[in-house]
Amino acid sequence: xxxxxxNDSFERISEEKRNRILSIAVSEFAxxxxxxxxxxxxxxxxxxxxxxxxxxxxxxxxxFLTVVNFGISQLEKTLDSILDGEDDLFGKIEKILRIIQTxxxxxxxxxxxxxxxxxxxxxxxxxxxxSELEALSANFYKQIxxxxxxxxxxxxDTESAMAAFLIDNIFxxxxxxxxxxxxxxxxxxFFGKSIFDKxxxxxxxxxxxxxxxxxx
Numbered sequence: 001x002x003x004x005x006x007n008d009s010f011e012r013i014s015e016e017k018r019n020r021i022l023s024i025a026v027s028e029f030a031x032x033x034x035x036x037x038x039x040x041x042x043x044x045x046x047x048x049x050x051x052x053x054x055x056x057x058x059x060x061x062x063x064f065l066t067v068v069n070f071g072i073s074q075l076e077k078t079l080d081s082i083l084d085g086e087d088d089l090f091g092k093i094e095k096i097l098r099i100i101q102t103x104x105x106x107x108x109x110x111x112x113x114x115x116x117x118x119x120x121x122x123x124x125x126x127x128x129x130x131s132e133l134e135a136l137s138a139n140f141y142k143q144i145x146x147x148x149x150x151x152x153x154x155x156x157d158t159e160s161a162m163a164a165f166l167i168d169n170i171f172x173x174x175x176x177x178x179x180x181x182x183x184x185x186x187x188x189x190f191f192g193k194s195i196f197d198k199x200x201x202x203x204x205x206x207x208x209x210x211x212x213x214x215x216x
Contacts, residue, residue: 111179155215
């Protein structure tokens with residue numbers, strides 16, 4: 001579960017108001033970056049004073065961390081449901097790929113926010129983000145890989161942490177490729193302009209690659 005980076009007063013306001021503030025902030029941080037994002041602008045668009053905003057959050061960093069956690073919460077819930085499902089490792093990975101294709105297109109601001117986060121120059125903020133957010137996917141992927149090894153579904157000498165890291169990098173790149181302009185253009189360079197009309201082909205080829213890499 002993500003750490004709490006807001007004051008109790010933020011929990012006391014209505015859910016509608018909390019979601020409005022965070023949704024507006026996702027867009028502001030995603031499009032302007034952490035450093036350039038203006039909390040006054042966010043407060044104005046959300047219909048609150050900037051003073052109220054800082055009653056909810058001690059610092060801009062805490063506000064940003066809360067926004068990032070809000071942005072990934074839907075994906076986290078989906079991952080939990082996949083982990084609890086009956087599919088084997090490759091069934092779970094295929095479901096994640098399909099979720100990435102849908103979620104990245106429907107929530108482009110959230111993915112752009114995540115992309116912006118990875119390029120942030122604030123080392124203290126990055127340390128806080130990576131330790132909290134990356135642990136989620138790292139533990140998830142290592143767990144399903146370990147289970148597959150025990151079941152004899154993949155090579156027994158697979159190094160779980162490295163496999164998890166590499167699979168997560170594939171997922172991250174695909175997320176950015178469906179949501180951010182640079183990565184979209186990059187994907188077109190490799191596969192042609194029609195690649196975004198070939199979701200099934202992408203899933204099929206990624207699954208082939210991962211199966212062969214893991215000896216499945």
